[in-house]
Structures are given as structure tokens and as C-alpha cells.
Amino acid sequence: MEKTSTEPSDKSAPTVPPPFDKPADLILRSSDGIDYNVYRCILILASPIFADMWSLPQPTPPSHRSHQADTPDLPVVAIPETAKTLETLLRLIYPLSTVPDFASMDDFKAAFLVAHKYEIDYTKTVLSSALSKFSGLEPLRMYAMAVRYDLPDVARLAARGFLLMQDPLAMIDEVKELDVVAYHRLLVYRARCTNSLKTLGDTSLTSYFKMSSRVSPYAWTWIYCKTCHPRLPNQYGHRCTLWFKEHWKRLFIVLAATPSADALADPALNDEAMREVAKCETCGPLAPRQLRKFTTLFAADVKDRLSEVPF
16 A cells, blocks of 8 residues: 555546545545545544554645545545455445445455455454355355454354355365365364264154154154055054155255255255155145145254254
8 A cells, every 4th residue: 555646547437436425534546546535533443554554645745636626635545456345345444334245255355355454353253244145155265264364153154055065075266275174174074964964864754753853743644645555654653655755865865965954945856756746636735835844844953953063
């Protein structure tokens, strides 16, 4: 960062949004030539880097004034960040600011890194809360950032998102920056989650109904249907339809590949069962609604089970 002594920037530059178009006592100029009117006191309170800057310029000489006509004598500080990143940072610093809705992980990363650069710790904390939207989209990048900048809560959230990745060994640039211990920890966590759900999958339906606090064995058409054939006996004296037995197996094939309760949210998981259900006059009218309800309850059980896996 350094004081500029350049000629006035292009008058056709985009209009700066409020409140950075109002009179202030300093101009920050982005790397792409956009000027933001700001108050030094806000910057100094927010960042020790700004507070320690002995080189914050005095008012520029008339020959080097800002191009903004209503602020002719303000000092100008050139910032190496783009206008998009700089404006995000300023909106986080200024009073009554809100966390931006980042369109991509790249936008978030740019904002987070500039907050880290200027040591604006509270802004880093606020930004961390916005990372949740990327936990299922780019969990590896999110995890790498969390490890690098010591954000344990974000790392745990990213690890849960990592469970949804179809290819857990995918290589991205951020993974190359991870140390072996941190990456190994992530892979071990996924393996433990997979094994925990495999144990559940090896459990008979009878045992599952007995252990679940949510799912009663008496509530479902595939238990009490007397039309479907064949039906497999269980210790309750009821019979479970074969189509549901096969559906149960398919659920665990999905969970083996992506050991996360969120993996059960795909409506297509019920498609094969629905084709079989259509053949039964008893199950046909009831099963679509009941399967959706069962999947919701079962996903909650899966989530509870995974919450017991340490990270």
C-alpha cells in the first residue's frame, strides 16, 4: 500500500455506491482505479495495520488531487485489491454492515484474505459464518482455508461437507497447501463415518426398528401390507415387503459412497421403490407419502449417528 501521486483517474470510472461517495477525509483507490471516500478513524479502529501506518498521506498537493470534484483535497491511498474486494472489506468494517452474499468461493476467499492481511479479526470471524453455504459445494477448499487460518469450527463444518464428495481424493490447489497431518485427519474422519454407517447397514430391519427412537415398526405399509409377495418375516410377527428390503439396501449403497444424511435428500432415491410399489394395490396409494416421511426420519437417525463420530 502506498500513497499515489498519479494523475486523476478516468472520469468515466463507475459510480461508487453509498456511503463511499459521500464527503470523508481519505480516499482509498482500488487497483482498478475506483475511489472510495472513507473516514480514517473507522479504518484505524478496525485494523492495527491501518493504525500503525505512519505513511497515511497528508492532503495531496493541488496538482495530484482526486478526480472527484466534491472532494478536491483529500489524500489518496492506493490499495492493491480490486474494487470488488475492497468494497466488500469496507462494508464489513463500516457500522451497520451486513455479511455479503458471496456468489462464489473465490469471492469469499478474496474478502477473507484481505481481512487477514489487515488483521481485522472480528471481520474474519463474521466472514467465517458465511462459509456454511460452501460446505457442500467446495468442502476441500473450505477445509484448507480453515486449517491454514486456524478456524476449528469451520474445519469441522467443512469435514461434514467433505462426506458428500463423490471423489474424496480429488486434487485441488488448496489441498497441495495442506500438511499431511491435517489431510490425514480429514480422510480418517470420513473413513470412520463410513464404517459407522456400514455397521448400521449390517443391522437387520427388525433391529433397526427396535433401536430407533423415531421410527415405529407399525407405521408403514411395507410392514402391514398383506398384498405384496413375497414378504419376509420379522420378530414382530409382521412381514416386510421385498421391495422395501431392496430399498433399504440401496440406501446404504448411497451412504457407502457419500456417508452423509444429506445424501438421502435426493428424491430419485425412491424411484426404483416407486416402480415396485405401483404393482401393489395396497402399498401403491400409501407408499409415496410414507417413504418421504421414513426417509426424513431415517436421515435424522443417520445424522445423530454421525454426530457421535469424533473429528
